[in-house]
Amino acid sequence: MAQRHRREPEIPLAKEALDAKGESLTALVNEVFSEGHDVEVGAAVDEVTLTVQPTSLPDICRLLRDDPRFDFDYLRCLSVVDYEDRMEVNYHLFSLDKRHKLVVKANVSPDDPVVPSLIDVWRGANWYERESHDLFGVSFTGHPNLVPLLLYEGFEGFPGRKNFPFHDYDEW
């Protein structure tokens, strides 16, 4: 009997849809980070992404903030995503004057997630980083006060992660 294979559904990728500002920003990012930087430029739907090494984050972010061509003075959002093989820290940046947006991504290992803190660059990163440490266990080196923010003191584990056991959790 011929063995029947179940066909895995094909999962499409989200379509890129950069606008004119996004296109020019991509060109600019490619130009500035063309040599000597270990970065990768891409796009996530309508935003330009810049994947960098975690250790070079503070330098690159300071450059992005201070370079008048970029002028990213506003940190919109900081999020951590727990993928199966890596943890991704996303920084959504926005320029109030130029009105363009960029996502800086840094990949860290889930066993030892360490990222330099960006408090010196944008002080708005303070509570985002505390929250990420709280829920995902990402340590931000250089952060002055990484105490629990949303969870209570003494909570064990990192409930944001995919491997956090929810179903064998006893009610008390």
Place this chain on the structure above:
Amino acid sequence: MAVKTEPVTINLGPQHPSTHGVFRLRVKFDGEVVLDVEPVFGYLHRGTEKLAESRTYVQIVTLTDRLDYTASMSNNLSYVLAVEKLAGIEAPERAQYIRVICAELARISSHLMATGFLLNDLGAFATPLMYCFRERERILDLFEMLCGARITVSYMRPGGVLQDPPDDFWPALTRINDDLPQYFDELESLITGNEIVLARTRDVGTISAEHAINASISGPILRATGVQWDVRRADPYEIYDRLDFDIPIGAVGDTFDRYLVRIQEMRESVKIIRQCIEQTPDGPYRADAPWFIRAPEGDAYAAVEGPKGELGFYMVSDGDISPYRCKIRAPSFINLTALTDMLVGWKMGDLITIFGSLDVVLGEVDR
């Protein structure tokens, strides 16, 4: 003989009428002057982001209602925009207009509450608050006409809205929209020129523009410092680029400016709603999106200008019927970071006022 003094640490809250929810401030006082403030929260943490990972895209709409429960329509809008961006769904024009109307009504109702509670915190107990609630009540009646619920509306869906507004909604909306400016005039005649209000709020809790931008503050607090930043203009969504409205800004970024910016924003919202009523086309109210949306693999961030500030959703999908990750950028949460800097050096009574002027909602802070 020198009097021996030492700083005293006091807990304000978690159960305290001025904390607008379950929230604790650990304050170090020197006499009556604030030396240091440490906000403590998380009492309402329900793990919304984690819950979203095990629900379908349509089910998550109900979770978003419970974030900022004074303006659930704005939360709905931000969420559905993120899903639409990721899944490539485009809402029909009629739905976009209806959603903008709802979001602006939510802004008015939220700002009314903020103003009422600010007055409450100033010591004008209940009377001004009830004036604000009278108008808010009529807006909630409109929401009830749309979907049967007043607070937890869940009215929006990825690709449109739940149902077309009933026929008697439009005349009711026009009537309320025409009445609102008179309400605002009445409110302003009570508050804006009031000597006690001015004395208690002018130059109190000032924050500079550079500081606010660097600390990711958004919404009326940022605009009160004189920065003309509004997501509706800076990163337009829906049909806001077709509408004519101003972005009110403040001069010095004190408590009074924050109040004034809110009042002016409500007037702008009335203008927006009036244009929307005229322009709303006929047609379908919901795109032909499947019930179980399978968003393609990828990630997308969408933000709206909520009443409290930039309200964003960052969605990651792996192709399943529920998102892989759903990060909520809650404006109240980030606006709170400025609290310590604003409060140090002020007195106990000002602490309550400054905190009230930030207009935080704890459902959103704790998520």
